[in-house]
Amino acid sequence: MEKTMFLAIALVTAAPAGAQDFQSTQALDAIVAQFAGKPMGEQGGAIAPIDRRLKLAACIAPQLEWRGENRDAVVVRCMAPAWKIFVPVAAVPRPRAAPPAPMPATTLVRPAVPVKAEPVIKRGDAVTVEAGAEGFSISRQGIAMNDAPPGGRIGIKVDDRQPPVQAIAIEPGRARLPGFAEGS
Structure with a gap:
């Protein structure tokens, strides 16, 4: 809640008084960097600045969220007026799980027999x-x-x-x- 409030204040103060017709992409870059916790160009930060040619309607309170579990983009969304953009992020690589230990040669492995789960919803319910x-x-x-x-x-x-x-x-x-x- 506090982060969203701060972001809204940052957007209002970052744009000059005459530029309120369109959303400042520089202000969006700043809030994306703050949201990601890393500056643009660093691992975990935006890959590049938002295209300055975008003419997005001014937004008082944009909402930011990560796209997916990989956190490979920040979704910047405005509810009124409605628009949404994706800002690519240099995703931080996650450690891979260690491969399972090999089984001894003497172990007999039987193929798994799929067990059919009982339905929780039946036709006509x-x-x-x-x-x-x-x-x-x-x-x-x-x-x-x-x-x-x-x-x-x-x-x-x-x-x-x-x-x-x-x-x-x-x-x-x-x-x-x-x-x-x-x-x-």
């Missing part, structure tokens, strides 16, 4: 489909079109005039749309 992100969530009731184990794909009919939506089964009577974080 009433299901609540959820989607959301930080700050909002939405849910809708529907009918399961097939059986699905936890984490399995399931078709859910939410509207008689539309094809079923694809969701991921979580628990009995509950599924979420792919691409949305669980527990939002």
Whole structure:
């Protein structure tokens, strides 16, 4: 919260009074560097400055977040007026896990037999489909079109005039749309 507030103040003070028609890309570079914790050009910082030719509408409070687990880009988003840009970052390499130790030659290894998980949602069950992100969530009731184990794909009919939506089964009577974080 404090970081977002500081970033908003930095943007307002960084742009000259007559330049409020467009967002200052230099100010965005500064807040990206602050968010990443590394200056531009260093490992963990932005690879290059934001293109000065971009004419983004001025934003009072841009929101920043990492893209993915690799943290290879910072997503800078403005809600009003709506725009979003991705700033590539020189991702910090993560240590790789050590390879498993080789097994002794005398060990007999049997191929794993896949165990079919029991479905938590069955065809015809009433299901609540959820989607959301930080700050909002939405849910809708529907009918399961097939059986699905936890984490399995399931078709859910939410509207008689539309094809079923694809969701991921979580628990009995509950599924979420792919691409949305669980527990939002």
